[in-house]
Amino acid sequence: MPVAFQSVIIMSSFRKYLPHYLMITPFMLLFVVFFLYPIISGLFYSFHDWNGVREPTFVGLSNYRWLISSRDFSRAMTNLCVYLLITVPIGIFAALGLALLVDSFTGRWANFFRNAYFLPVVLPAFLAATIWRWIYAPNFGLLNMILGWFGIPAVNFLNDTGTMMYALIAVDVWVSAGFNMVILLAGLKNIPTELYEAARLDGANKWQQIIHITLPMLGPVMFFVVTYSVISAMQVFDKPWLLTGSSFTEYGGRRGALLFPVMDMMGQAFGELKFGLASAYGFILTTAIVAVTAVMYLLGNRKETK
DSSP states (O other): OOHHHHHHHHHHHHHHHHHHHHHHHHHHHHHIIIIIHHHHHHHHHTTEEOOSSSOOEEOTTHHHHHHHTOHHHHHHHHHHHHHHHHHHHHHHHHHHHHHHHHHTOOHHHHHHHHHHHHHHHHSOHHHHHHHHHHHHOTTTOHHHHHHHHTTOOOOOTTTOTTTHHHHHHHHHHHHHHHHHHHHHHHHHHTSOHHHHHHHHHTTOOHHHHIIIIIHHHTHHHHHHHHHHHHHHHHTOOHHHHHHTTOOSSSOSSGGGTTOOHHHHHHIIIIISOOHHHHHHHHHHHHHHHHHHHHHHHHHHHHHHHO
């Protein structure tokens, strides 16, 4: 085919689809400016020593080596693993319980409970943290007041290294369970009622119906909820930051009991002005999130093919 003829075909096709290209141009511009460019520039700075003012100095893999050998990095990743292993199962179990509870109601009561349980999701993070800091207050907090009724001494939940992680997990479950509940509730509504009717005719009780009908039918929805919960938990930042009253120079609470990777990354960037180190931190965390997500998708696809 002659080159001139090919050019005519290309130009004709371009004119035909020009309105479509123009329609996606705003999205592409925003994607490049706010997503693609930050990723590329972050990768560039992760191999440099840069404080945000002077010219960046190439240091190769030094940032990555320093981070991996850092004590704060080890503590942050350890805290993250403990947080993941506890908060994700408890949060999903609580969300499933709430979804089953709301699904058992109809009409205005169903709307009331659904909105009530979803309310913590829409609360601003600082307001949720303020509420829980009052609940956990050692002298006048609601929780210590209740413990006092049973003769239990007051506990400084946000300053005791033995309770700080569990205090954070309680807040996270309270905030996130409502969102997961709505997703699971939508999955429950899609389960055919004929399956439950047939199970009842066969003599299955409520618990057997949940085990043999509800959970298997919720498989795809549950996979999404688990994946979303894991990714969100790996990026935890605002709740421990606000609960411990952290700043860019002091963060993580007492002895780093609530130190997490994103908090440490922000401290390195805006506290120490080590933006190259923070960029390397970000890419390590991103790689971990992508790897965990990929493993979960592979496991999910393997279960579907069986």
